[in-house]
Amino acid sequence: MGTAVYNWIDERLGLTEALTFAKKKTVPLHAHSFWYYWGGLSLFFFIIQALTGILLLVYYRPGADAFESVRQITYQMHFGWLIRSAHSWSANLFIFSIFVHMFSVFFMKAYRKPREFGWFSGMGLLSLAMVFGFSGYLLPMDELAFFATKVGLQIPGSTPVVGPLLADMVRGGPEVNEFTVQRFFALHVVVLPALFLPLLGLHLWLVQRHGNAVPESEAAKPVAERKSIPFFPNFFAKDLAMWLIALNTLAVLASLFPWDLGKPADSLAAAPPGIHPEWYFMSAFQTLKWLGSWFPGALGEFLGIGVFNVGILLWLVIPFYDGSTRSGQRGRRAHYFGLIVVTAVAITTIAGYWSVR
Amino acid sequence: MSTVTDKIVPEPDEQAGRRGFLAAAITAGAAYAAALAYPVYRYLASPIEQSAAMSAVTEVALKDAQKLSPGSVLMFKFGTQPAMLIHHKDGQWVGLGAVCSHLGCTVQYQPGPNRIHCYCHGGEYDPQTGANIGGPPPRPLKKYVVKVTDEAVVVSRA
Numbered sequence: 126m127g128t129a130v131y132n133w134i135d136e137r138l139g140l141t142e143a144l145t146f147a148k149k150k151t152v153p154l155h156a157h158s159f160w161y162y163w164g165g166l167s168l169f170f171f172i173i174q175a176l177t178g179i180l181l182l183v184y185y186r187p188g189a190d191a192f193e194s195v196r197q198i199t200y201q202m203h204f205g206w207l208i209r210s211a212h213s214w215s216a217n218l219f220i221f222s223i224f225v226h227m228f229s230v231f232f233m234k235a236y237r238k239p240r241e242f243g244w245f246s247g248m249g250l251l252s253l254a255m256v257f258g259f260s261g262y263l264l265p266m267d268e269l270a271f272f273a274t275k276v277g278l279q280i281p282g283s284t285p286v287v288g289p290l291l292a293d294m295v296r297g298g299p300e301v302n303e304f305t306v307q308r309f310f311a312l313h314v315v316v317l318p319a320l321f322l323p324l325l326g327l328h329l330w331l332v333q334r335h336g337n338a339v340p341e342s343e344a345a346k347p348v349a350e351r352k353s354i355p356f357f358p359n360f361f362a363k364d365l366a367m368w369l370i371a372l373n374t375l376a377v378l379a380s381l382f383p384w385d386l387g388k389p390a391d392s393l394a395a396a397p398p399g400i401h402p403e404w405y406f407m408s409a410f411q412t413l414k415w416l417g418s419w420f421p422g423a424l425g426e427f428l429g430i431g432v433f434n435v436g437i438l439l440w441l442v443i444p445f446y447d448g449s450t451r452s453g454q455r456g457r458r459a460h461y462f463g464l465i466v467v468t469a470v471a472i473t474t475i476a477g478y479w480s481v482r
Numbered sequence: 483m484s485t486v487t488d489k490i491v492p493e494p495d496e497q498a499g500r501r502g503f504l505a506a507a508i509t510a511g512a513a514y515a516a517a518l519a520y521p522v523y524r525y526l527a528s529p530i531e532q533s534a535a536m537s538a539v540t541e542v543a544l545k546d547a548q549k550l551s552p553g554s555v556l557m558f559k560f561g562t563q564p565a566m567l568i569h570h571k572d573g574q575w576v577g578l579g580a581v582c583s584h585l586g587c588t589v590q591y592q593p594g595p596n597r598i599h600c601y602c603h604g605g606e607y608d609p610q611t612g613a614n615i616g617g618p619p620p621r622p623l624k625k626y627v628v629k630v631t632d633e634a635v636v637v638s639r640a
Contacts, residue, residue: 180522180525180526183525183526201528201532202525202528203521203524203525203527203528203531204521204522204524204525205525205528207521207525208521208522208525
């Protein structure tokens with residue numbers, strides 16, 4: 126009976142093919158194998174975001190009622206505080222995992238041929254994740270959300286020529302108000318998932334197609350000396366164990382450090398002291414602050430945006446100028462570029478927190 | 483030399499150990515799933531509990547309803563459900579649930595023909611007693627006790 130059912134499904138969906146593929150798929154085993162988990166962890170936190178997001182959608186009301194509905198979720202609905210806290214914490218862990226994943230890919234040089242599109246799609250997913258974060262941050266419409274969005278939109282707003290129109294279109298007017306919440310909501314729950322999911326599908330398909338990249342030190346070894354483990358069930362089981370650790374970490378953070386809901390946004394109130402963006406925007410925030418004080422006026426703004434755009438562009442197109450698989454001069458240069466970026470991001474982030482402490 | 487099958491078939495001890503591990507793993511997994519499912523269930527069930535608390539009311543005071551003119555009706559909520567306060571032309575006050583006993587539509591008091599009618603399926607009720615007198619309704623409407631004071635009309639559960 127079981128066999129008959131299996132055969133019936135197999136004939137139509139090709140289960141055996143998938144199983145054969147899963148059995149044949151292997152994951153390299155070496156000193157840096159730990160970094161292979163971070164893509165899967167990012168995926169895990171994305172799934173948590175989807176599930177907790179759907180739960181929040183059950184009671185959330187965008188527009189003028191936004192703060193009140195989040196207040197109800199946090200203080201009236203059973204475990205609403207926990208669902209919301211998990212969504213906020215998981216958002217941060219999600220972006221953190223993507224960053225770790227990105228830097229590990231960078232330093233393993235996993236963006237090289239034939240994995241260029243893995244790198245590009247991954248950068249696309251990171252950008253979308255950051256827009257997810259930015260748009261989601263406004264939705265509770267408390268004081269912090271209000272000012273973070275107000276300030277955050279000044280940056281694209283200062284782009285020459287198109288900036289002001291762009292910022293007005295994003296805000297739905299010259300001010301952050303209920304129209305802004307309404308359109309950020311549409312962006313956050315409809316537009317972004319619709320863009321994210323197909324790109325994620327492509328990204329995951331490319332991983333299956335090309336398999337895991339190995340670091341240069343490993344690639345230099347003769348094939349016979351390289352070790353690997355089967356994806357199913359060995360690596361899969363380890364992956365699940367990592368997911369369990371991730372879930373426990375999230376549970377501890379979300380329940381012991383419940384996410385705060387501030388005062389309702391008041392367009393007449395002054396910005397509270399120590400206001401600052403989320404940590405993943407801190408580096409950009411601090412750099413713009415420094416450039417602004419070194420080069421006052423429009424020049425500073427222009428320079429800041431210029432430095433960022435050029436930096437991000439260079440980072441994005443790295444497969445094109447570091448495509449060589451021999452570890453020569455060019456390979457080393459990309460490595461130094463990566464180290465400079467990590468150092469600069471770390472210094473500006475720490476400095477940013479230092480200045481608002 | 484031992485054959486390959488000797489290695490694969492586990493010793494009875496080992497087999498029991500595996501079974502024990504599997505049982506423990508399934509129990510732990512089920513406990514974990516329950517720990518995740520419980521807050522989600524309570525979260526989703528919150529409004530059900532809130533309306534249960536609301537429908538537990540035994541008395542509703544309708545402020546200024548004593549000024550309701552004879553031959554008219556006031557619709558109000560008793561707990562979570564719609565109800566009617568009818569001030570009859572002969573001065574009598576009647577409090578009735580407005581939920582049709584047939585399929586739950588909201589019924590209407592019509593002062594002209596002095597009847598309670600349900601437009602969904604043509605149910606008819608007596609406006610004095612709430613008794614089902616025509617159409618498909620199987621039971622009378624819910625009847626409340628009405629007390630008129632100088633400031634309000636107090637409607638309470640019978």
